[in-house]
Amino acid sequence: MKKTLLTIGMAASLLLGACSDSEEAIVISGKPWTEQFILPQILGQYIEEKTDYKVEYKEGLGEVAIMTPALEKGDIDLYVEYTGTGLKDVLKEESEVGESSESVLERVKKGYEEKFQATWLSPLGFENTYTLAYAKDKDYDAKTYSDLVEVSRTGNMVFGAPHAFYEREGDGYDDFINSYPFTFTRTESLDPNLMYEAVKNGDVDIIPAFTTDGRIERFDLQTTEDDLGFFPKYDAAPVVRLEALEKFPELEKVLNELAGKISVEDMLKMNARVDIDGDKAEDVASDFLVEKGLIDK
Numbered sequence: 001m002k003k004t005l006l007t008i009g010m011a012a013s014l015l016l017g018a019c020s021d022s023e024e025a026i027v028i029s030g031k032p033w034t035e036q037f038i039l040p041q042i043l044g045q046y047i048e049e050k051t052d053y054k055v056e057y058k059e060g061l062g063e064v065a066i067m068t069p070a071l072e073k074g075d076i077d078l079y080v081e082y083t084g085t086g087l088k089d090v091l092k093e094e095s096e097v098g099e100s101s102e103s104v105l106e107r108v109k110k111g112y113e114e115k116f117q118a119t120w121l122s123p124l125g126f127e128n129t130y131t132l133a134y135a136k137d138k139d140y141d142a143k144t145y146s147d148l149v150e151v152s153r154t155g156n157m158v159f160g161a162p163h164a165f166y167e168r169e170g171d172g173y174d175d176f177i178n179s180y181p182f183t184f185t186r187t188e189s190l191d192p193n194l195m196y197e198a199v200k201n202g203d204v205d206i207i208p209a210f211t212t213d214g215r216i217e218r219f220d221l222q223t224t225e226d227d228l229g230f231f232p233k234y235d236a237a238p239v240v241r242l243e244a245l246e247k248f249p250e251l252e253k254v255l256n257e258l259a260g261k262i263s264v265e266d267m268l269k270m271n272a273r274v275d276i277d278g279d280k281a282e283d284v285a286s287d288f289l290v291e292k293g294l295i296d297k
Contacts, residue, residue, distance in 0.1 A: 118240060127211070149181060160206070214273075
């Protein structure tokens with residue numbers, strides 16, 4: 001009996017210890033696509049290198065409709081979001097054509113602090129916005145979104161986008177069509193990691209590609225310009241719970257040391273390594289940090 005009680009006591013102690021460790025970890029998450037698997041690793045590995053804090057990853061948790069409540073409830077402490085998404089899709093605020101990165105950041109920072117008890121830290125250095133992309137072997141030469149609108153009126157054109165794009169408010173499909181009156185034969189809902197193959201193979205004609213996706217160049221896709229300025233700035237920046245900043249006092253300073261350190265070219269290269277070369281996100285993140293001299297080998 002004593003042995004049984006001792007065993008139970010030890011097990012309980014270990015369980016409580018495990019819970020305590022988990023509670024003391026900084027929980028970092030991301031959305032379910034390549035860039036958002038790499039970025040949490042960059043943040044997490046850097047935090048662990050520069051502090052004594054522990055990091056826990058909740059990878060590919062969901063799109064913004066899942067991430068925002070998770071952050072607000074404290075299920076996660078930190079993830080990388082894009083300023084335009086925070087402004088239009090979360091805060092439901094309109095952007096002005098040509099509005100500066102600084103202005104958008106200031107607005108989302110204020111809005112998140114008031115509504116979600118979270119804040120935005122310094123941007124990481126790159127913007128990941130949308131560009132309508134099509135295969136270069138198409139028999140049209142469109143340079144802008146408006147050019148593609150005209151093409152859509154003369155023939156069969158199939159639009160393919162991630163499911164989340166059709167559900168987004170402010171910068172999603174419905175508002176997009178109101179600004180650019182496309183005539184599509186049909187629309188397809190595609191996994192964001194598969195839509196590039198779909199447009200390359202001719203299964204769809206146009207996709208809203210992410211400008212930091214390495215498959216644009218590798219698959220020889222033609223990109224176009226948002227000539228009406230529909231999409232706002234989408235600067236990538238860490239979003240973190242205010243409570244986490246209080247609990248981990250070194251966190252803000254350490255994360256802000258990554259400000260401006262990731263260029264569009266850096267992100268293109270890293271995304272391509274995962275999507276095309278098959279490298280692991282954690283290895284790509286580690287290599288980036290070492291190459292930039294941010295952590296030791």
